Amino acid sequence: MRFLSTRGESPALGFSDAVATGLAPDGGLFLPATLPRFSRSELEAWAPLPYPELCVRFLSRFATDIPEDVLRGLVTKSYATFAHPEIAPLVQLDEHRFVLELFHGPTLAFKDFALQLLGNLYELQCRLRHEKINVLGATSGDTGSAAIHGLLGKPGTAIFILYPEGRTSPLQERQMACTGAANVHALAITGTFDDAQAIVKTLFGDTAFRTGHRLSAVNSINLARVLAQCVYYLSAWLRLPPGIRDTAEFVVPTGNFGNVLAGWMLQRMGVPIARFRVATNRNDILHRLFTTGEYRVGDVVPSLAPSMDIQVASNFERFLYYSVGEDPARVREVMRTFRETGSFSFGSALQASFASSRCTDAEILTLIQDVQRRWGYVADPHTACGFKDLSADRPSVVLATASPAKFPETMREALGFEPTHPSLEALKARPLVVHHLPASVDAVRRYVEQHAV
Numbered sequence: 461m462r463f464l465s466t467r468g469e470s471p472a473l474g475f476s477d478a479v480a481t482g483l484a485p486d487g488g489l490f491l492p493a494t495l496p497r498f499s500r501s502e503l504e505a506w507a508p509l510p511y512p513e514l515c516v517r518f519l520s521r522f523a524t525d526i527p528e529d530v531l532r533g534l535v536t537k538s539y540a541t542f543a544h545p546e547i548a549p550l551v552q553l554d555e556h557r558f559v560l561e562l563f564h565g566p567t568l569a570f571k572d573f574a575l576q577l578l579g580n581l582y583e584l585q586c587r588l589r590h591e592k593i594n595v596l597g598a599t600s601g602d603t604g605s606a607a608i609h610g611l612l613g614k615p616g617t618a619i620f621i622l623y624p625e626g627r628t629s630p631l632q633e634r635q636m637a638c639t640g641a642a643n644v645h646a647l648a649i650t651g652t653f654d655d656a657q658a659i660v661k662t663l664f665g666d667t668a669f670r671t672g673h674r675l676s677a678v679n680s681i682n683l684a685r686v687l688a689q690c691v692y693y694l695s696a697w698l699r700l701p702p703g704i705r706d707t708a709e710f711v712v713p714t715g716n717f718g719n720v721l722a723g724w725m726l727q728r729m730g731v732p733i734a735r736f737r738v739a740t741n742r743n744d745i746l747h748r749l750f751t752t753g754e755y756r757v758g759d760v761v762p763s764l765a766p767s768m769d770i771q772v773a774s775n776f777e778r779f780l781y782y783s784v785g786e787d788p789a790r791v792r793e794v795m796r797t798f799r800e801t802g803s804f805s806f807g808s809a810l811q812a813s814f815a816s817s818r819c820t821d822a823e824i825l826t827l828i829q830d831v832q833r834r835w836g837y838v839a840d841p842h843t844a845c846g847f848k849d850l851s852a853d854r855p856s857v858v859l860a861t862a863s864p865a866k867f868p869e870t871m872r873e874a875l876g877f878e879p880t881h882p883s884l885e886a887l888k889a890r891p892l893v894v895h896h897l898p899a900s901v902d903a904v905r906r907y908v909e910q911h912a913v
């Protein structure tokens with residue numbers, strides 16, 4: 461299978477090259493040239509498969525340049541790091557309410573589904589092509605730790621993650637800085653997340669530096685991330701009681717649109733998911749889009765669901781591509797208008813695509829309490845956003861994107877106690893290995909030069 465850029469001005473690539481490239485050279489995002497179509501009988505035959513095998517069957521339709529047994533090895537290794545035997549267990553709260561738990565991976569958030577696999581894909585690439593890879597990124601929290609745990613100790617790779625000193629949660633910092641792996645570099649920058657991100661951008665803009673060190677980004681737009689995320693929607697759909705499958709709404713706490721996009725693409729491949737609901741926190745660009753038809757950036761404000769504190773939903777471009785009839789010229793035009801004016805109006809056409817909701821911090825606390833009172837279930841602040849405005853007459857599956865143990869302060873404020881998790885407790889006993897650097901391009905450049913593989 462070949463993969464095209466949403467902007468139509470880059471050559472089509474095979475799966476492995478598209479994954480290694482990340483962002484297409486024309487600035488667009490890679491998508492399959494044509495989406496496969498799964499029939500109901502084919503889907504139903506997959507129902508008994510364990511999660512990793514389901515993943516192999518699905519991905520093998522896209523990763524046609526990787527032999528199936530090699531792919532099976534990668535996938536098995538990727539999900540062996542998960543602490544739950546079902547990988548993505550579907551928990552039933554009552555007759556019509558389900559929670560899809562996506563936090564049993566090594567960093568206790570859903571990003572592990574994609575980044576464990578991406579780490580193993582990178583390792584394969586390095587081995588086959590006798591290449592090395594240096595991953596550089598900035599994080600305000602979950603992405604950095606998930607990326608680090610995807611590459612932990614992998615030969616031929618090093619990972620450098622910049623984060624604003626003192627502005628990630630102490631547990632998130634420990635997840636990045638207590639791994640003990642020599643190829644992991646947690647770089648605490650004296651500055652904000654925007655400073656960290658600006659440094660990374662500048663270094664990627666330096667072509668000689670980027671190519672000289674084979675720099676790669678692990679950001680939310682990698683094709684492999686979207687495809688890996690399709691699998692848990694498929695798994696959940698197959699595990700729902702048959703009477704509910706075709707009517708249930710999937711509710712997705714989202715910021716970057718990455719998570720819900722995967723579900724929506726799976727729907728286009730023939731999996732009859734009835735509807736999606738996009739759940740945002742107070743950073744509500746997507747909620748405003750699906751209620752007013754206008755895509756307009758606002759200021760990012762900190763919230764109790766920090767991993768959704770985003771205003772520009774980078775994965776939205778993939779959705780846009782399909783919405784404008786797979787027309788790259790139209791995508792370029794919309795993206796240009798958006799870049800120049802900070803907004804774009806879709807009119808009323810989009811409103812039918814997704815239901816949506818927005819959740820303030822006060823509502824997050826109340827929802828955590830309501831969910832616990834009603835079902836005895838402890839939901840993290842991101843997952844709690846998914847319980848806003850649940851439709852009364854329709855079954856729903858709320859995606860639980862993080863373990864509540866990652867957010868002890870907010871959970872204490874809502875429920876009066878701090879949930880714990882053994883893997884986080886173990887981290888507290890390990891030494892923190894942090895490299896402190898000023899917010900300067902040169903300091904980071906020098907550090908990478910000295911430690912790159």
Ligand SMILES: *Cc1c(COP(=O)(O)O)cnc(C)c1O
Nearest residue numbers: 602714715716718719767861862
């Ligand atoms: C990253 C993250 C999200 C948002 O994911 P998107 O890719 O923006 O949809 C939601 N919840 C948690 C816990 C996360 O780490």
